[in-house]
Amino acid sequence: MGGDHGPSVTVPAAVSFLAAEAGANLILVGKSDAIQAELQKLRAVDHPRLSVVNASEVVTMDDPLEVALRRKKDSSMRVAINLVKGGRAQACVSAGNTGALMAVSRYVLKTLPGVDRPAICTILPNQKDGPTYMLDLGANVDCEPQHLHQFALMGSALVSAMEGKAKPTVGLLNIGEEDIKGNDLVKRTAQLLRLDHERGILNFYGNVEGNDIFEGTTDIVVCDGFVGNVVLKASEGVGRFVKNALTTEFRRNPLNMLGALIARGAITAFSRRMNPSRYNGASLLGLRGLVFKSHGGENAYGYEFAIRRAYEAVHHDVLSRISKSIAELMPQPTPASQGLEAMPQPQLTENKTA
């Protein structure tokens, strides 16, 4: 029911995905009437690998977390996550309110042992033609070093599972490569990551800068949710800006239009590669269940990528592999985070005037 378009996007995406993946089964959760109406349009009411579970309520984009958590107990979001909790579904995909999805997921599924805070992880394209995994993208806006440390461990486990890399590289997003660069949070985080690197637990590359995300310098880029969210949206903004500028120039006169027509193969391939829908589907990482978030504004083409992301995570047994990695990498309690929590919390608010 979620996102800007609801069943008019999610249902066609689901039907299309089932046509592409013969091994997949989907449960559509939401208001039966609305879902059935969409299925009828697509002549898919009796699809053998598709079922519908009714949920009478919908969490809106404006609903406070309180409403999503305590009041709308029969929301499509809640019912879908309950299906994961109960083992009837292996993953949940939603285009709904991100904050509510995280809160309900966390409340219903709980976090994995050793994980204080789940994080949102997505993939971004890079110049090496591979994915860069980046987290957190907005679930945690005020972070402590131990949280970024956990994000690094979770990201590492995810990439191991999804990409088959035994020791994926982890970069810490900073404003320079040198150890002395950065704010208090990243400097303290780097110490924890270096310790893990020395112990052979993490493949910590060191600090990376904003451009490294798209250069593919490391497999994983770790940052707090404020920075990650702003960077992600700014990158999308640059992408749209570039696309519009290119379209304007090609339409400026008949000669340019002719050139564009002749080179339409290049332009189509380029547009396809730059299409953010292809990277749709962020993982809510650190929960005892698989939950994926689609961008709210996506069309059916983009929403299908989010379903695919979830399907592949199930296929690669991501949940048990992450749980196992986290248990191995982050024995309870970890010496690092124990040490940090026992220490008096240093103030980030010191007034540096030098």
Place this chain on the structure above:
Amino acid sequence: MGGDHGPSVTVPAAVSFLAAEAGANLILVGKSDAIQAELQKLRAVDHPRLSVVNASEVVTMDDPLEVALRRKKDSSMRVAINLVKGGRAQACVSAGNTGALMAVSRYVLKTLPGVDRPAICTILPNQKDGPTYMLDLGANVDCEPQHLHQFALMGSALVSAMEGKAKPTVGLLNIGEEDIKGNDLVKRTAQLLRLDHERGILNFYGNVEGNDIFEGTTDIVVCDGFVGNVVLKASEGVGRFVKNALTTEFRRNPLNMLGALIARGAITAFSRRMNPSRYNGASLLGLRGLVFKSHGGENAYGYEFAIRRAYEAVHHDVLSRISKSIAELMPQPTPASQGLEAMPQPQLTENKTA
């Protein structure tokens, strides 16, 4: 002497700029021999509007601030800033070590009354075909609300002077538009900016997101230096990624190459518009003198834009207008910052687990 290329870039840029601006005079500061050699190549040794001031030392990219500040007292950077201090130059342009440039500028020139910390401000292109001014871009990685508040006031004064807008709009970079969104720093900053808006001092638009920078939602985007630096570099990274992808596709086969040839007008115009060199030249804002920073890797074409930026700032009388605005907008001591400083410093490090 600064940047990756030194006089081989800065001297040709200076000579080219003088040819374009009949009213400009430039002083080249650095090792005379190296500068004269470049001038000879360009047959510009006797240029009537160009003089050379010798400086025996050079601040390198790796020099610690301590070295730039205390030891290399005859560096090109220091000597050039001294010329501004002494009134012999109206602005300084450097492609050197940013941290050193800021530290030396601050030490020699001092900050304007009412400004705790200078900030780095640059312009970025937006979809409205205008500039978005963004600050801070890396001078201040750990900020307090009163610092972001001062950045907003300085940015507002700068845009008033440069763009002739009486009440330029200020956006606070955040992860959502709603007041409840964001980390502790931006929430507290928003309170200060809203107060100024109510008093008619600032035209505070409210929160903006990463994509708004390139959509041109506001004239000014304010953020801390960590976030600003990462966003700027990520945006540059997306730009390069897109450019490479486009080049690859157009070169993939003869038909695409033919189309590109026919539409070369569009491609040239597009490349020109996307060229980051055109936005080169960041302002070190909040000092008692005009100092501009060029990207270290720029060529002569890009460096000339930084000189132009400085020239236009002088032309628009930016320094006295900013000083005046700051004095008006931020009477000493401001009620807001006084109140904040009198309050016990709240910890940013609280351990939220909800």
